[in-house]
Amino acid sequence: MARKWTRYPKRTFYAFVAPWALGFLLLTAAPMVYGFVVSLTNFDGVSPRYKWVGLDNYIELFQDPDVWAALVRTLVFTAIVVPLTVGGSLGLAVIINRRLRAVGLWRTIFFLPSVVPVVAMAIMWKLVFNKDAGILNAILGLVGIPPVGWLVDPMVFYSLIILMLWGLGGGMIIMLAALQGVPQELEEAAIVDGAGRWTVFRHVTIPMISPILFFQLVTGVIVALQVFVQPLLLTNSAGISQAGGVPDSTTLYMVQVYQEFFLSGRFGYGSAMLWIFFLIILGLTLVLLRSSRSWVYYEVDADAEREGAVR
Amino acid sequence: MTLTENSITEFPTLTPPSPRKRRKANRSSSGKRPGAWTYIIILALTAFFIGPFLWLVLAALKTPAEWASLPIQILPEQPQWNNFVDALTDMNFIGYAGNSLFIATTYSVLITLSSAAVGFGFARLRAPGKNFLFLIVLATMMIPQILTLLPTYIMFARIGLLNTYWPWVLWGLAASPYMVFLFRQYFSSLPKELEDAAIIDGAGWFRIFATIFLPLSRPILITSFLLSFTWTWGDYIAPALLLDLDRTTLAVAITAFYLDPNGNAIPTVQAAAAVMYIIPVLLIFFFAQRYFVQSNVSSGIKG
Numbered sequence: 001m002a003r004k005w006t007r008y009p010k011r012t013f014y015a016f017v018a019p020w021a022l023g024f025l026l027l028t029a030a031p032m033v034y035g036f037v038v039s040l041t042n043f044d045g046v047s048p049r050y051k052w053v054g055l056d057n058y059i060e061l062f063q064d065p066d067v068w069a070a071l072v073r074t075l076v077f078t079a080i081v082v083p084l085t086v087g088g089s090l091g092l093a094v095i096i097n098r099r100l101r102a103v104g105l106w107r108t109i110f111f112l113p114s115v116v117p118v119v120a121m122a123i124m125w126k127l128v129f130n131k132d133a134g135i136l137n138a139i140l141g142l143v144g145i146p147p148v149g150w151l152v153d154p155m156v157f158y159s160l161i162i163l164m165l166w167g168l169g170g171g172m173i174i175m176l177a178a179l180q181g182v183p184q185e186l187e188e189a190a191i192v193d194g195a196g197r198w199t200v201f202r203h204v205t206i207p208m209i210s211p212i213l214f215f216q217l218v219t220g221v222i223v224a225l226q227v228f229v230q231p232l233l234l235t236n237s238a239g240i241s242q243a244g245g246v247p248d249s250t251t252l253y254m255v256q257v258y259q260e261f262f263l264s265g266r267f268g269y270g271s272a273m274l275w276i277f278f279l280i281i282l283g284l285t286l287v288l289l290r291s292s293r294s295w296v297y298y299e300v301d302a303d304a305e306r307e308g309a310v311r
Numbered sequence: 312m313t314l315t316e317n318s319i320t321e322f323p324t325l326t327p328p329s330p331r332k333r334r335k336a337n338r339s340s341s342g343k344r345p346g347a348w349t350y351i352i353i354l355a356l357t358a359f360f361i362g363p364f365l366w367l368v369l370a371a372l373k374t375p376a377e378w379a380s381l382p383i384q385i386l387p388e389q390p391q392w393n394n395f396v397d398a399l400t401d402m403n404f405i406g407y408a409g410n411s412l413f414i415a416t417t418y419s420v421l422i423t424l425s426s427a428a429v430g431f432g433f434a435r436l437r438a439p440g441k442n443f444l445f446l447i448v449l450a451t452m453m454i455p456q457i458l459t460l461l462p463t464y465i466m467f468a469r470i471g472l473l474n475t476y477w478p479w480v481l482w483g484l485a486a487s488p489y490m491v492f493l494f495r496q497y498f499s500s501l502p503k504e505l506e507d508a509a510i511i512d513g514a515g516w517f518r519i520f521a522t523i524f525l526p527l528s529r530p531i532l533i534t535s536f537l538l539s540f541t542w543t544w545g546d547y548i549a550p551a552l553l554l555d556l557d558r559t560t561l562a563v564a565i566t567a568f569y570l571d572p573n574g575n576a577i578p579t580v581q582a583a584a585a586v587m588y589i590i591p592v593l594l595i596f597f598f599a600q601r602y603f604v605q606s607n608v609s610s611g612i613k614g
Contacts, residue, residue, distance in 0.1 A: 010439065012516045016432025017444060019425040023485020028451060028459055035462030045465070095353065098345045106353055108600065113360050115596050115603060116589060117545025119562045123585040124363040127370050127578060135366045138383040166360065170607055177608040218453075226455045229547050233566060254457060261461060271462065278458050285453060 032278075039271035045261070050268070057272035067273065070256035071280075077157070077252060078224040081164050085224075086216050089171030094201075096172065097179050107176075114170035122233035125163050126151065129234075151235055157249040160231055164224070171216055178212040179205065207297045214296045218288050225281055228254035253277060371395070371582040378579050391579065398584035402568040404561070408588075411544055411560040414479050419539035421483025422490060423532055429486045430494025431520050435506065445495075452488040457548065464552045474555045479543070490535045493606065497531045498524060534602040541592050561588055 014021075039057055043050040061067055096107050113121070128136050129150035137147045150159045182205055190200045206213070231252060236245035246255050257277070260270035370378055371394055373387040398404060433445055467473055501524070509519045525532070550560040556567060565588055569581040596603065 013432050013436035013438035013441060016436060016516070016520070017429050019484055020429040020448065020486040020488075020491060021444070023425075023481075024447065024451060027463065027481060027485050028454065031459045031462035031466055034466055035459075038462065038465060043465075092356070095349065095356075098349065100345060100349070100353070106357070108597075109357050109360050111600070111603070112593075112596065113363075115541060115592060117541075117547075117562060117592060119545070119547050119566055120367075120585045120589045121363075123565070123581060124367045127582060128363050128366050130578075132381060133379050133383060133578075135362065135383070141383075166363070169360070173604050173607045222453060222455060226457045228457060233547070257461070267465060274458055274461060278454075281455065281458075 035271045036275055038268055039275055041268045043267045044265040045267045046265070053268065057269045058276070060269065061272055061276060066256060067253075070251055070253045073157075073249070073251065074225060074227075074253040077161070077227070078221055081161055081224045081227075082217065082220040084161070084165060085168060085171060085220050086213060088165060089168045089216070090175045090213070092168060092172040093175035093179055096176055107173075110172055111169035114167040116167075118229050119233060121163065121166070122230065125159070125166070126234060129159050151247075153247045153249045156231075156235060156247050160227075160234060160250050163230055163234065164227070171220075174212060174216065175209070178209040182208045210296045214288075214292050218285060221284060221288065222281060225277075225284075226254050227252055228258065231255055232258075367582050368586060370579055371586050373579050375577060375579050394579050394583040395587065397580045398569070398587060401580060402564060404564075404584065404587070407559065407561040407564040410558065411562065414476055414550070414560060415540045415543035417476070418479040418483040418543050419536045421480065422485075422487050422539050423535040425484055425486040426490035426535060427494050427525060427528060427532065428520065429491045430496075431498050431524055433491065433495045434498030435503075435524070436516070448488045448491055452492070460549065460552065467553065473553055474558055478549070478553055487539070490539070493531050493535065494528065497528055501527065530602070530605070533599070534606045537595055537599050537602050538606050541595055544592060 040052055040054060041050045042053050042057075092110055096103060096110065100106060116124075128134050131137060131147050131149050131151070134150070136150065137145075140148065149155055186204050186208065187200050190204050195203070231246050231250035232255060235247055235250065246259075251259075253273075254277075257270050257273045260266045260273060369386065372390040372392075373384070373394075374391055377384050377387050433441065433448070463478075464473075467478060472478055505523055505527075506519050509523060514522075544560075545562060546560075547562045547566075551563045554560070554563070556564070559567075565581065565584045569577050569584060571577050
């Protein structure tokens, strides 16, 4: 870029990005630092008298079986939900990408749930999952399956997964765009060479859309790890103060954090949990980014792309 | 970090799916039209995606006895429209809807304008440190908001911002990394001759932004506004944490009221409230679906 940039003072750029920069400092960085400071105290949220406890919260956290259980549960949940979400949205996109009748209608129907607010989603699914009056058990009853307690341990874990999969449509739209971005010539050439449809999909389409698959994987992991409102609203209706009403099998890590904050009044301990969780998410993301080198295919030359990104 | 950048900047090269393109793309790869099995799968999926909506609407039209009846009763004898009346009057529904509307509109207008300005800066201006700052923008897209919300809550409690709408004003002024990204992509794609004439005329950069670039970015402005609006309308956790029950939003209110004397939620009335609560979102979705498609495709950030 040979644009002359001496024709305006540098501070013009800083003035334009100031809203974001100030916002980042005051509303993202400051809370995180403040959260770290709180994590070194035994602050309970109300009493002004709290004292420094150093790293005690962090030491306790590593020995807390509840925290470990919640963490393992969250990782298992993520390991189940993310592949189902990425694979499912790709599957939906493949279906929608065929020469269907009324394709716009199906696309709208599949996409719609992903914009439904979480509160309405939870109310709806509570009605569907209701043990006695829910439609799901009614349908299962037709084939002779006795009523299932979808909203209690242990089934509620799977109910939560179903609820998450209901919002697949957002990912589908992205996958659809990705599929349509694959150059036709490549697929045609493979077919001319005698490849079957599955082979073309597996060895041409998938590698071509691997950057998008990868991006969906990373954001999917970050989203799944911090799932919190869904389990809370699915199993009780009286808000944050009752985070304790969540069944064990959906007490994911963030639910556990809210319980420490608002049930036990342990703001310091909860803040320590948040910081550890932040590091875990950061670590997982970095591991995924590193792994991408071996399986994500970038059509664009990395250096050229880097220049483009920071133009 | 380089890889993050790659994978993120990859997205704007995608174009939204269009029926015309689809047909062209598939003439060769899929050949014949799909058979009956495909449609059976599609109908099953439709039942999964639409079923909960129908069940919600049916519940909203039943009496509590019909809702709880065994064996299950699919249709109500008579549509109970008074469930909707109860939903409107058991709590101050209109008032809470007004709170939601106020918060969502304020936030969305502010975040759209601030993100446009920041995106403009990153797209059209240069200064030392710009690349580094943009990397931070990309990185913050990855920071889960829920992690910062609890410390923010403690901070806001300290400085007396609890139970006010100021947090949404502050968040709105602060621009959103995701919207900044959308605007930056858009402004970068415009020819640089655009500002040249204005600079020769002696216009300042703010005027160039406000009178030339901002009007040109109409599609992104609409996308940003609608997306932020539906997001804030649907947000549960921030208002639940920051606002008392008498000043809160509709999202929180419909989970907190509609109780019978024993403190149990009345499912039929709550269902009616939920139906009314999602109507604005559905309207926005049906009339502006392409903006949602566009924004999803441009970045894929939305979970």
